Amino acid sequence: MKGEVFNLLEQYLVEHAGPELCEQIHAKAAPELEYKGPHIGPGTYEDRDFFTILKETVSALGISADAAALAFGKYCFPKLAARFGDRMRDYHNTREFLLVIQDVIHVEVKKLMSGARPPNFYYVDQTEDSLTMIYDSERNLHCFAEGLFYGCAAYFGETIEVKKELLAYQGRKCCIFTLTFGRP
Amino acid sequence: MSTPADSIPIPVERLSRELAREKERVRLLEEMVESKTRELYEEKQLLSSTHESLQRVIETLPSAVIVTDGELIITQINSRATQIFGIEPSLFLGKSILGTLKREWFASERYGSDSAIAKEAEAEVQYHHPISGNLMPLALSVRPLFSAQQEFRGMVYMFTDLSARKGLERDLLQAQKLESIGRLAAGIAHELNTPAQYVRDNMLFLGDAFGGFEKIIRALQGLKSAVESNGDLAAAIRHIEEVEKVIDFDYLLEEVPEAICQTIDGAQHVARIVKSMKVFAHPGAPKKSHADLNNLIDSTVTISRNEWKYVAEVETKLEADLPTIMCLAGELSQVFLNLIINAAHSIEDRVKRGEYEKGKITISTHLAGRDIEILVADNGCGVPDNIKHKLFEPFFTTKGVGRGTGQGLSFCYSCVVDKHGGKISFDSQTGVGTTFKVTLPTGH
Ligand code: HEM
Ligand SMILES: Nc1ncnc2c1ncn2[C@@H]1O[C@H](COP(=O)(O)OP(=O)(O)OP(=O)(O)O)[C@@H](O)[C@H]1O
Ligand SMILES: [Mg+2]
Numbered sequence: 001m002k003g004e005v006f007n008l009l010e011q012y013l014v015e016h017a018g019p020e021l022c023e024q025i026h027a028k029a030a031p032e033l034e035y036k037g038p039h040i041g042p043g044t045y046e047d048r049d050f051f052t053i054l055k056e057t058v059s060a061l062g063i064s065a066d067a068a069a070l071a072f073g074k075y076c077f078p079k080l081a082a083r084f085g086d087r088m089r090d091y092h093n094t095r096e097f098l099l100v101i102q103d104v105i106h107v108e109v110k111k112l113m114s115g116a117r118p119p120n121f122y123y124v125d126q127t128e129d130s131l132t133m134i135y136d137s138e139r140n141l142h143c144f145a146e147g148l149f150y151g152c153a154a155y156f157g158e159t160i161e162v163k164k165e166l167l168a169y170q171g172r173k174c175c176i177f178t179l180t181f182g183r184p
Numbered sequence: 185m186s187t188p189a190d191s192i193p194i195p196v197e198r199l200s201r202e203l204a205r206e207k208e209r210v211r212l213l214e215e216m217v218e219s220k221t222r223e224l225y226e227e228k229q230l231l232s233s234t235h236e237s238l239q240r241v242i243e244t245l246p247s248a249v250i251v252t253d254g255e256l257i258i259t260q261i262n263s264r265a266t267q268i269f270g271i272e273p274s275l276f277l278g279k280s281i282l283g284t285l286k287r288e289w290f291a292s293e294r295y296g297s298d299s300a301i302a303k304e305a306e307a308e309v310q311y312h313h314p315i316s317g318n319l320m321p322l323a324l325s326v327r328p329l330f331s332a333q334q335e336f337r338g339m340v341y342m343f344t345d346l347s348a349r350k351g352l353e354r355d356l357l358q359a360q361k362l363e364s365i366g367r368l369a370a371g372i373a374h375e376l377n378t379p380a381q382y383v384r385d386n387m388l389f390l391g392d393a394f395g396g397f398e399k400i401i402r403a404l405q406g407l408k409s410a411v412e413s414n415g416d417l418a419a420a421i422r423h424i425e426e427v428e429k430v431i432d433f434d435y436l437l438e439e440v441p442e443a444i445c446q447t448i449d450g451a452q453h454v455a456r457i458v459k460s461m462k463v464f465a466h467p468g469a470p471k472k473s474h475a476d477l478n479n480l481i482d483s484t485v486t487i488s489r490n491e492w493k494y495v496a497e498v499e500t501k502l503e504a505d506l507p508t509i510m511c512l513a514g515e516l517s518q519v520f521l522n523l524i525i526n527a528a529h530s531i532e533d534r535v536k537r538g539e540y541e542k543g544k545i546t547i548s549t550h551l552a553g554r555d556i557e558i559l560v561a562d563n564g565c566g567v568p569d570n571i572k573h574k575l576f577e578p579f580f581t582t583k584g585v586g587r588g589t590g591q592g593l594s595f596c597y598s599c600v601v602d603k604h605g606g607k608i609s610f611d612s613q614t615g616v617g618t619t620f621k622v623t624l625p626t627g628h
Contacts, residue, residue: 019198038205040212 001050001139002116003043005076009053010039012075021060029056044115047139066143073147078155080148084108094153094160095131095181099123119145129182135175142166142175149179158183248343251329254336256281268322268343270315281341285311304328308346321346357515371490375457379450386443386450393440396431403427457486475513477549477556477624478502484520485547492528492545495535496562501548506556507626515599516624520547522592523560523620529583530564530618551626555606558622566614575610600624 013022030036033053034046058065081088084105091097097105106118119137126132135145146162153160163178239260242249248265252258258276266273269285276284305326310319323344329337407420427433485498492498524545531543546561567575574580576597581590600606604624612618 019202020195023198023201037212038209040209040216042216043212 001045001047002041002113003039003045004041004113006039006045006050006053007041008076008079009050009057009072011079012072013057016071016075017057017061025053025056025060028060029053042113069141069143070147070150073144073149074151074154075147076144077148077151081152081155092156093181094149094156094158095126095129095179097152097156098131098133098149098179099126124176130178130180132176132178135177136169136172138172140173140175142177145175145177149177153181245342246344248345250276250281250341250343251338252281252341253338256339258284259338265343268313268320268345269311270313281339309343311343321350372457372487374490375487376454379453383447383450383454386447389443390440390447393436393443396433396436399427399431400424400433459483472510472512474508475511475516476506476508477511477516477558478504478506480513480517481520481547481549481558484517484524488521488524488528491525492531495532496528496543496545498524498545498547501546503548503550506549506551507628509556509624509626511604511624512599515603519596519599519622520558520560522596523622526592526620527560527562527564527618529587530566531562533565534563552623554628555623555625558624559619560622561617561619563617566616566618567610567612568614572612576608596622 010022010026013025017025029049029052033049035049039045054065054068058068061068063071091100102121102123106121109116109118119135119139119141122134122136124132124134135142142164146164149160149162159182161180161182163180165176165178167174167176239262242251242260242262243264245262245264248268249260249262250258250265251260258279258281261273261276263273265276271284305324307324307326309322309324311322312319323346325342325344327340327342329340331337403420403424406423407417409415410417410420481500481502485500524547527545531545534540534543543563546559548559548561550557571580571582576593577590578594579590580594581588583590596608600608600622606622606624608620608622610618610620
């Protein structure tokens, strides 16, 4: 996982739990970490380290792992979108944007950050106000994705209804998202 | 009063830990920038060595290679190109290919210069070498270059010097000509034998006749001395009369001039055949020269006599005073020879079927506007509709082994159309006959 994501998680903890608790979480995770130094955005680190920090976060905050990932995803979206600067203006609503994450957004991510391995999304079905897409990643961070969907809808000033269906396909865990968009 | 600074204790320790972490981040980032810079340098190095080895590969090619970018600006050129075109690479690099060499070789109308029409092409072009002044035949291969994403990136032009190949083609043509001469040789030997035979017979006769004349002269000499010596004139005259009778003097007087004429005819016939053969045997001068088509046709009819005389009559209707044309005379005679032999073969088929004893081949020439038209018509078996479209294909033949190889008409086509800018076509009806029409521009 890219250092960018580690740093976002650290930032999230500082903002939501305070710097002290954040330090404690890192201190607790430290013995299990592959890499113990401070993360830098362009660096690439073990996925395992990300999950270790997430696990310590969960036990420190007393929430479920899924809830943590979801909240973190929501938090991340505007930060990640900021990375695209002016180019975000090309997209006018959630649906339009979600339709390009696979072929444009995550492709740009791979170009800009060496070693990035964003997940795969497959678009299955769509209507004017809904979208069905499959999330496929060995990291199985579907709650993080879900959080990003909420963050995305908030970013465009829309509402979103997320239905999830977990399934295993050829031994891999996938998640079918059915998204319905609304304008308040 | 207490200030916030008093009430909230400054977490010095934590802040200094944070500072240390940030310092460490800066160090790591610097390290990363350095290592990325090094990677970049190494990649560049690799790229330029790849570029160099590519250039070396291009250098090893026996053809001139010119590479352009998408705007047709020349980016690469090999030294063979310098040799072939006799121009320094520096005069090419960075210039538009449209401004170098001959514009029409590259003009977009011809090959296209934007992605929509950039396409492959092959052409034969001629180049005047600026230093040697030689006219070089070149094969030009044009290939568009696309990136992995199928974006148009430029063009590759490859020129191959065809001089050597042209030489080989010439040799091959000469060899084929020699082969057809070989085929004709037997017939020609026969043709030569007949006049040679009667030249010999006539000479034997003239030899005998001379013996008779000698006797007459001796008898006359006897009369002369009888007159001079006042001898027996009557006896001398009687002797002359006897000799006249013995040698059949009247007969000789009649036959000898005839024999002399026939001998001269025979010798002329031999000379004509030999002259006709020269048209063929002459190594096809690669340069065109002025030639009289009627003459060419006459010669061809003469030397091919043995090929047709058993099955057909040949009639020529040659328009007098045709303009001469610039042509490859040797090759055109080959064309006519093939048309005549094809006609004879098709007639032979009907003769064999017993449809008639002899067919007819009519060869005519006439001026048609700025062209000369040559018609070779036969009343042979004709060409069936289902093979009409194949006649000019190389190696298409309906003839058995030893009789045809199927190269005749394809040669005719390339000679008439490619080399003389003319046309060749035919009209045929099975059971009625075939007429081949050759049209050659006079250039007037
Ligand atoms: C709603 C839109 C988006 C969704 C649903 C989404 C989803 C995800 C998910 C689920 C991951 C976690 C990796 C995994 O599951 O294998 C991920 C990783 C990532 N995404 Fe997105 N993403 C979105 C938009 C963006 C945007 C706008 C950026 C802009 C920079 C971005 C940058 C990244 C990066 C850098 C990673 C980490 C990849 C790695 O560490 O190998 N994403 N994304
Ligand atoms: N005058 C003609 N009448 C009927 N058929 C003809 C005539 N001329 C050509 N053809 C047909 O066209 C075929 C091709 O002719 P072409 O001269 O190319 O080859 P060929 O005569 O078979 O062999 P080659 O000329 O090499 O000895 C012949 O085999 C014959 O079937
Ligand atoms: Mg033939």
